[in-house]
Amino acid sequence: MKPDCIINAAGITGKPNVDWCEEHKQEIVRTNVLGVLNLVDIGFxxxxxxxxxxxxxxxxxxxxxxxxxxxxxxxxxxxxxxGSFYSRSKIIMEKLILVYPNVLNLRIKMPVSAELDKGFVGKIIQYKKLVNIPNSLSMLEDLLPIAIDMTLKGIKGNFNFVNPGVVSHNQVMELYKKYIDPSKTWENFTIEEHDELLKSRRANAELSCHKLLQLYPNIPHVSISLQNLFQEIKEKNQ
Ligand SMILES: NC(=O)c1ccc[n+]([C@@H]2O[C@H](COP(=O)([O-])OP(=O)(O)OC[C@H]3O[C@@H](n4cnc5c(N)ncnc54)[C@H](OP(=O)(O)O)[C@@H]3O)[C@@H](O)[C@H]2O)c1
Structure with missing residues (x-):
């Protein structure tokens, strides 16, 4: 193929969710660790x-x-x-690939795009009960063009690839209710009740995108980007 560069978005997240990875550890290592490492090594x-x-x-x-x-x-x-084998496999992979000088590692978190049924929104609207915790999100319409630009510029290293700010589950659901489905209802439950139902825990955190903003200062705050996205989807559906 004689490529100029490689962008790897292959990986296993588990279906219907990351709990799957707890019972399929070899498959996870093969794709999420060995697969990525192989590509990076060949690239090197x-x-x-x-x-x-x-x-x-x-x-x-x-x-x-x-x-x-x-x-x-x-x-x-x-x-x-x-708290999950999925995350542990990603940590191991990341540590290994970051020893290579040819790598740009982009840490996406809870992605959201105009394809609402995929990614974070698609996941949480399915559930009757939700935890309500703030998180960093990756708004893909904002960030994927930046991923291409960083690749073309040959930027290397490790980047938290999220929008500035955080939003909670309820804030996302309230926007969904306002713009997409006024009949939407949900209940909250505690993180302890949540964890009792699952095979693995989920990673909730705010990531700093200061390093990314130094290069791309115009990435919008996640709340603004989310509101704009829902508004656009509502207008398209009218
Ligand atoms: N979804 C999320 O919430 C999220 C959040 C943060 C980071 N990520 C990361 O983003 C990456 C992509 O996730 P996604 O949500 O886009 O997953 P996805 O929709 O399931 O897509 C994964 C893709 O990887 C391909 N793939 C899986 N195993 C492969 C292998 N051994 N060799 C070649 N291709 C393989 C799949 O191909 P087939 O369909 O042919 O199997 C599929 O096209 C993953 O590394 C994931 O960890 C995802």
Missing amino acids: IYGLHVTNISTGCIYEYDEHHPMWSCIGFTEEDEPNFA
Whole structure:
């Protein structure tokens, strides 16, 4: 193929959700660790830039990064979330690929795009009960053109690839109710009740996108981007 560069967005997240990974560890290692490492290594041998789409779900709030504090985890912070095999596989992969000088690693978190049924919104609208926790989100219409630009410019290193700010589950649902489905209802439950139902825990955190904003200062706040997206979808559906 003689590519100029490689962008890797292949990976297994588990279906219907990451709990699947707890029972399929070898498949996860094969794709999420060995598969990515193989691509990066081949890219290194052939002198190719590799952009890897990774995850920001490797952190959870702690005493130094409490909820709603605006203190996000930076790329320098050691990942602190070991609550799922999916996340552990991503942490191992990330540590290995970041020793290579040809890699741009983009940590996407809870992605949202105009294809609402896919990604974070599609997931949470299915559930009757939701936790209500603030999180960083990746608004793909804002960020994917930046991923292409970073690749074409040959930028390397590790980046939290999220919009500035956080939104909670309820804030997302309220926007969904306002713009898309006024009949939508949901209940909240605690993180403890949530974790009892699942095989693995989920990573809730704010990620700092300061490093990304130094290069791309116009990325909108997640609340504004989300509201604009819902508004556009509503107008298209009218
Ligand atoms: N979805 C999220 O919430 C989220 C959040 C953060 C980061 N990410 C990361 O983003 C990446 C893509 O996720 P996604 O949500 O787009 O998943 P997706 O919709 O399931 O797509 C994954 C893609 O990877 C391909 N793939 C899987 N195993 C492969 C292998 N061994 N060799 C080649 N291709 C393979 C799949 O191909 P087939 O369809 O042919 O199997 C599919 O096209 C993953 O690394 C994921 O960890 C996702």
